[in-house]
Amino acid sequence: MNKQEYAEYIKKITPKSKIWSSLCRAFIVGGLICLLGEGLNALYHMWLPSYDQTQISALVSSTLIFFAAVLTGLGIYDKIGYFAGGGSIVPITGFSNSITSAAMEFRKEGIIFGTCANMFKIAGPVIVVGVAVAMLCGLGYFVVGLFL
Amino acid sequence: MSTLIFKQKPRIIGWYSVVGKKESEGPLGYTFSRIVKDEYFGEKTHEGSERKFFITAIQGAIQVAGVQPDIVFAGDLLNQIVSSSFAMRDIGLPYVGVYGACSTMALSLLTAATFLESGVIQTAVAVAGSHFATAERQYRTPLEFGNQRPPTAQWTVTGAGATVLSTKQKSRFAVTCGTIGRVVDYGVKDVNNMGAAMAPAAADTLMRHFKNTKTKPSDYDAIFSGDLGQIGEEALRDLLKEQGYDLGENYYDCGKLIYDASQKVDMGGSGCGCSAVTLNGFIMNKFRNGEYHKILFMATGALLSPTTSFQGESTPGIANAVVIEEVTE
Structure with missing residues (x-):
């Protein structure tokens, strides 16, 4: 077998991810996290009637971030992630998990060079891409607006 | 010639294996010398724990052998092989x-x-080990990060194994020859498919070994590969079949032996510790019980670093093979 034949051979014998069961699990868990967010939204509206939607949304996000960080610290979130895959990575709870897990992992190297230097190791690229895409969208929106 | 023939037949006079909880719950659990359920082994960091696994294996093997060795040969997976050298800080031997x-x-x-064959020393310890948590940190993501493992992933073994060799002491078991591996790269870039990356190197070493020693797979009671896992094992069998060698029933992969399917390890075990603890547990115990008389032990390695894989380089593999047999004289 040459290199090319070997690459094709390996592709043939490598087991594939079970896409349908993965998608279903991601849908269910991801959906449940969003449902929890909606539930919190309704609760905060009930408890804090004087707050507007922007303030309530910030409270909902912070609550989800807080609980995901606690579950990460307790060693539970990675088990949810093992089951749900993208379903628990994509919501804001996954973002919280990626930062908390990295912060915990590198704590042993000290606060500055360990935790602070490494806590955005996984989330960093997401933030960079998010900001860059937002800028491009904003630019597009502006350019289109000039002609309308 | 890249196959080394040891005329002095360095004897194996002691062996010791120490493993973590998950390994002790696997099918080979009963073969290990010591089980440590605490992943930290009483230390503050996982790196400290890995060191302590090394110290325990080296001291254990020396105690079993009952002879003070001249030199310890050790290696691990961490950058600058710190587990080995930091463990040796406490052992105090050359x-x-x-x-x-x-x-x-x-x-x-x-x-x-080879050192023993030259006659400059008379007793030596060979040791290797790894730790799941330190390998994950160096090569992959934080432990608590909630991602899914790809189906081709392998699980790094937590444990260390040590063997004491001597040309002075008597023993029934000896290292009689071995083949040094060549670095072989078939262009596999998927860092989650180490078995596929290492199989061509394993096939290269085995074929050269069989040719140089004029032996065939059936001349050995068993042939072991280190940590090829399910895909690598299948690929090795097929690569050798293409060259006219049938590995048959007596070929095993340590990575597939050490865990069972219910332990969620996907393709099987990996890491320096995988072949080290299987050799110094399961395999040597079989020798002691008289079930094996001659085996070929081939440990396989993927020579990548996180830097090379992020820079888009493929994963080169290497495989080193050792023949261990029962001797009479």
Whole structure:
């Protein structure tokens, strides 16, 4: 077998991810996290009637971030992630998990060079891409607006 | 010739294996010398724990052998092989660090046997080990990060194994020859498919070994590969079949032996510790019980670093093979 034949051979014998069961699990868990967010939204509206939607949304996000960080610290979130895959990575709870897990992992190297230097190791690229895409969208929106 | 024949037949006079909880719950659990359920082994960091596994294995093997060794040959997976050298800080014996990624157990055995063959020393220890948590940190993501493992992933073994070789002491078991591996790269870039990356190197070493020693697979009671896992094992069988060698029923992969399917390890075990603890537990116990008389132990390594894989390089593999047999004289 040459290199090319070997690459094709390996592709043939490598087991594939079970896409349908993965998608279903991601849908269910991801959906449940969003449902929890909606539930919190309704609760905060009930408890804090004087707050507007922007303030309530910030409270909902912070609550989800807080609980995901606690579950990460307790060693539970990675088990949810093992089951749900993208379903628990994509919501804001996954973002919280990626930062908390990295912060915990590198704590042993000290606060500055360990935790602070490494806590955005996984989330960093997401933030960079998010900001860059937002800028491009904003630019597009502006350019289109000039002609309308 | 890349196959080394040891006329002095360095004897194996002691062996010791120490593993973590998950390994003790696997099918080979009963074969290990010591089980440590605490992943930290009483230390503050996982790196400290890995060191302590090394110290325990080296001291254990020396105690079993009952002889003070001249040199310790050790290697591990962490950057600058710190587990080995930091462990040797406490052991206090002369030390040679070796690195062959997960092929280190076979490499340290071959290096020790070569030193002994030359006659400059009389007793040596060969040791290798790894720790799941330190390998995850160096090569992959934080432990608590909630991602899914791809189906081709392998699980790094937590444990260390040590073998004491001697040309002075008597024993029924000896290292008689071995083949040093070549670095072979078939262009596999998927860092989650180490078995596929290492199989061509394993096939290369086995074929050269069979040719150089004029042996065939059926001449051995068993042939072991280190940590090829399910895909690598299948690929090795097929690569050898293409060259006219049938590995048959007596070929095993340590990575597939050490865990069972219910332990969620996907393709099987990996890491320096995988072949080291299987050799110094399961395999040597079989020798002691008289079930094996001659085996070929080939540890396999993927010679990548996180830097090379992020820079888009493929994963080169290496495999080192050692023949262990029962001797009479």
